[in-house]
Amino acid sequence: MNAAMNNSAIIEAAASSTGLWLSPQVVAALLTLAGVIVGLVARDIVMTLYMARKKRTEDLADKKEAAGKVHHDLVRLYSDPLKDAVTSLKYRLEEIVEKKQGRYLHADAPGIPFLEYKRISTVYRIAAVLGWIRAIRRERSYLDPEQASASVEMQAIGELEAALADGTHVELQRLDELSNLWRVSTIDPQAKVHIASLIDGERAAYLAKKGALSSRDLPDPDQIELAERCAEIIRHEAGVDIPPDLVAATAKQTAVTFGIKEAYIYRDWQAAIGDLMLLDDKVGTRHFSVLGFGTFEDIILKGRKNKQSNAARWFARLEGLIHDLDMTREGMFDARRDQVRKLYQCCIKLEAGLEQRLSAKQEG
Known part of the structure; x- marks a missing residue:
């Protein structure tokens, strides 16, 4: 409205300065033309902003879709x-x-x-x-x-x-089987875990040294040696007597007991x-x-x-x-x-x- 009034004032001033007389119809036409021009400019600005926002939204959607495809x-x-x-x-x-x-x-x-x-x-x-x-x-x-x-x-x-x-932890189970095999009646419960761990370590180290996966894969002399090494651990740690002859005689059974495989x-x-x-x-x-x-x-x-x-x-x-x-x-x-x-x-x-x-x- 202000723009139209300003345009009217400008036109009237121009007419006065030139000594021209503009009829009300001409003034109205000029005002209408000015309004149309302002409207077109405003529309272009609004549409430009709208299209820019729409494009940004579409770009974000495309990126999300592309990321989803890569993820898929x-x-x-x-x-x-x-x-x-x-x-x-x-x-x-x-x-x-x-x-x-x-x-x-x-x-x-x-x-x-x-x-x-x-x-x-x-x-x-x-x-x-x-x-x-x-x-x-x-x-x-x-x-x-x-x-x-x-x-x-x-x-x-x-x-x-x-x-x-x-x-399942089998170290204690292995020690119990050896104790029965070698007729060891009692071992201090507090010492059993330590003894079982030592025997398991000795068994694993010996098999690694011989390059064997199982004690049953060992030749007879090695089976006897491994059994004697483990029997010595029990003798030393539990303070019990295990006859070497018994250890040698039961070496095959000992190999089976050692063969609780894990x-x-x-x-x-x-x-x-x-x-x-x-x-x-x-x-x-x-x-x-x-x-x-x-x-x-x-x-x-x-x-x-x-x-x-x-x-x-x-x-x-x-x-x-x-x-x-x-x-x-x-x-x-x-x-x-x-x-x-x-x-x-x-x-x-x-x-x-x-x-x-x-x-x-x-x-x-």
Whole structure:
């Protein structure tokens, strides 16, 4: 309104200065024209601001959609191969645990190529799962930011890691069996934990020195020597008499008692084995992939010739989980049976969790 009045004043002043007379119709037309011009300018300004704001909103939406797509791709990039590895391990453990068809794991299994392949491929399938889990943990952007640790598959991964790392403590059980075998009537309960730990350490050190995974793999003289070393620990720490002749005569039974097998793959060991399995992946957005079976088999076979190599040390620890494992037997002398059963159940749960995640992403 003020603009119109100003325009009117200007027009009248111009008319007066030139001596021209403008009719009211002309003045009205000029005022209308001025209003139209002001309206057009105002509209252009408002529309420019509106379009700029709309573009910013659309750009933010596009960025969010692009980020979601990248996230979805990362989920599939790691969930798919992990699921494949878990499924492969599940089938092998089903064969060993449910069908009791793990003859190729026995220490006295024939050394034919097929059984050798089955033995190495069983170790490979466990190692491959650890490799993909390690890749996921190293590239945590694979996970949904919200409630990542509470997701079904991450809980299952935690349980799988626990199945490999944790287990029933058998040191005291081993000491009790030796005490019965060597007719040791009483040992101070407060000293038992310490003695059991010393015996377990002696057993582990001796097997490592001899390059054996089990005391039953030792030749007879070594079995007797190991039994005598452990008997001496009990003599010294408990102040009891154990006849050397009795120790020598029961060396075979002692080897069985020492053979209460446990092969816990501690979490740091799992991470180290997983790192050995990883390759840098230069293709696409995934940063890691896992060794193929052929490369893994080469590493295992070379490690058997050079047991001091880094890879041989780590994979031997993993192989200890299944070496001479007999699921057809029951009893206290192999704690690994329960460990492998738990691992099998964890594979079933993890496979289901990964299927659930992948299905949800496809629907989304």
